Amino acid sequence: MHTLGNIIWILFGGLMIALEYALSSLLMMVTIVGIPFGLQTLKLALVALWPFGTQIVADGFPSGCLALLMNIIWWIVGGIPIALTHLFWGCLFSITVIGLPFGLQHFKLMTLALFPFGKTIVG
Secondary structure, eight states, rough: OHHHHHHHIIIIIIIIHHHHHHHHHHHHHTTTTTEEEEEHHHHHHHHHOOOTEEEEEEEEOOHHHHHHHHHHIIIIIHHHHHHHHHHOOOHHHTTTTTTTHHHHHHHHHHHHHOOTTTEEOOO
């Protein structure tokens, strides 16, 4: 069932979202300062490409306060617009029963878009 959901997801916008995340990741990695943020955006691209069957696990702050600081910077610089976009699409998909699983995936991506540092993807 996860495979069918992922195929439908890719056909109806998931591939475009993943490509946008991958392109923005490459643009962030042009500078040395943007490399950690680019790696987190690649994490978002991976989940955006194949969201059904993946779980996002909070593994704490592996590098202490650095992950908290990076999440705050990420939240200010890029996390809010990305999360608002996922909130919009999640609410729009959740209007119908058929779109509800896709809306839930957008809500999952929204939480990852707000605080990507200190999270791992399982699945």
